Amino acid sequence: MNDSRSRWRFGASRRANPTTPGRLRRMRWLLTALFTALTAACLLVLATVAASIDSHSRERALDDGVDRVVTGLARVVYWNADGTIDLETLREDDLAQGNSAVAVMVRGTDGRWREGYGHLRSTLPADLTAPSEETAAAEDTVFSTMGNSAGQRIRVAAAPVYDNDAAISAVVFAGSDPAPSQRDHRSLVLALEFGGLALIALAAVIGHLLSGVSTRPAVRMLAEQERFLADASHELRTPLATLRLYLDAALRDPQDSRRAVTEARSLTDRMGRLVTGLLARTRTETGLGELDSERLHLDQLVEGVVAECGVAGIELRTEPTVVQADPDLLALAVRNLIDNALVHGGTPVEITVAEHAVTVRDHGPGLDPDLADPFAHGSTGAGGRHGIGLSLVQWVARAHSGSVALGSAPDGGTIATLTLPAPPQL
Structure with a gap:
């Protein structure tokens, strides 16, 4: 019962705490939402300002039009000597x-x-008596919006006219229908609304693409790290289980303790190299460490690695060649190539060093022709699971601007070639 509760709590915790790539994907959507909201707010402010400016501009244009008419007509109103008005x-x-x-x-x-x-009289209000009194009292041009007999709203300007006795005895009215201007303003507002929505949608798409571009390397790297750590745990679990078997055998049969200790030391060396490679790769990729690059003799380095292996059946052919590399990481890569050949092909293993390259050939079953990427973590070839060793070899090659290639030998087996660039001339 307690075990089931523990499993349930563990599962609930997993669901409540998504993986790091999952959190980054959620952060991408959050960035998209923030970018879209910011764009929408800016567009809303701009659209509001544009609509307000357009509305006031149209109102001023309408007032300027009727003001020009009443001002011009007020200047051509004359008074006769007998005090009568002349409108001809x-x-x-x-x-x-x-x-x-x-x-x-x-x-x-x-x-x-x-x-x-009167001209187009029906457009103006039927009774202009009160507006005339208001204009005469104001003694200046008066602007107002009035309703005519048809129920339409009309923008009206009224200008006073002085007679010969300097008294306001006439008022000139001019009116203009604001409906066309209002329709144009509503069309502009609709265009701003639909255009703003289209721009917001476009901003959402662009924001999502930009956030994806910015977070994709991190998502890819973290996903790669998770797969890498999963394979590393598998690679460490197997030798640890084997080491436990050797130690249990030594405890059961003290006479077999020497062989168990020898095998245990071999396994610990293998795990040490694996952990060293993992730590070096992690520190380098996260920027916490740098390659300790130096000029070295590749043939001598490979000879030393083969001597450390202490395995019979390794045929070594070398030519003097110099490379620029980190000696520890390069030795780790060569050792992983040899270990991979021994695990999947057994002996004999043929190693050739020449022209800044190391070639390791085994006589095992060879590569699976259906295998897409033999360097992928945990990929499985014809001889079984490759594990993380080849992935480390590929990383070491790329870190030194080199390359590693795997291929099937014509008469069976696998050929692995690690190539490094020539060192700079001194």
Whole structure:
């Protein structure tokens, strides 16, 4: 019962705490959302400012139009010597016959306002008496929005006209329908709305792509690290289990302790090399360490690695060649190639050193022809699981700007070639 509860708690913890790549993917969506929200806020502010500016600009344009009409017509209103008004010049003026509605209200001797002239009169309000009084009282041009007999809202300007006695005895009205301008403004607002939505959608797509580009290397690296650590745990688990078997055998049979200790030492050396490679790769890829590169004789380094192996059946042919490399990492790569050949092909193993390259050939079953990437962590060839050794070899080669290649030998077996660039000339 307790075990099932522990398993349930472990599973719940796994679901509650996603893997690092999963958290990075969630961070990508969060960055996309923030980028989209910021873009939407900026577009909203810009659209609001643009709509407000357009609205005020259209209102000013409308007022300027009717103001130009009433100002121009007020200048052509004359008074006769007997105090009567002369509107003949006004009637002949182009402004009085244009697209703007025009009306002239005249104050009689009894103080009442009467209409003296009208053009497109139905467009203006039917009764202009009160607006005339307001304009006369203001003694200046008055702008207002009024309703006409058809129920339409009209923008109206009213300018006072002084008679010969310097009294306001007439008022010139000009009106313009704001509906066309308002329709254009609504069209602009709709264009801003739909254009803003399209831009927000585009920003979301671009933000998602940009966040993906920025987080993809980290996601790929972390996913690679997780697979790498999983394979490393597998590689360490197997020799540890074997080491436990040797030690148990030595405890059961003291006479077999020498062989068990020898095998245990071999296994610990193998695990030590594996851990060294893992730590070196991790420190280098995270920027915590650098390659200790130096000029060295590749043939002498390989001879030393073969001597450390102490395995019969290794045929070594060398030619003097110099490379620029980290000696510890290069020795680790060569040892992994030899170990891989011994594990999957047994002896004999043929090693050739020449022209800045190390070639290791075994006589095992060879590579699986269906294997896409023999360097992938945990890939399985014809001879079984390759493990993490070849992956470390590939990393060492790339860290030194070199390459490693695997191929099948014509008469059976596998050929692995580690190639390094020539050292710089002194």
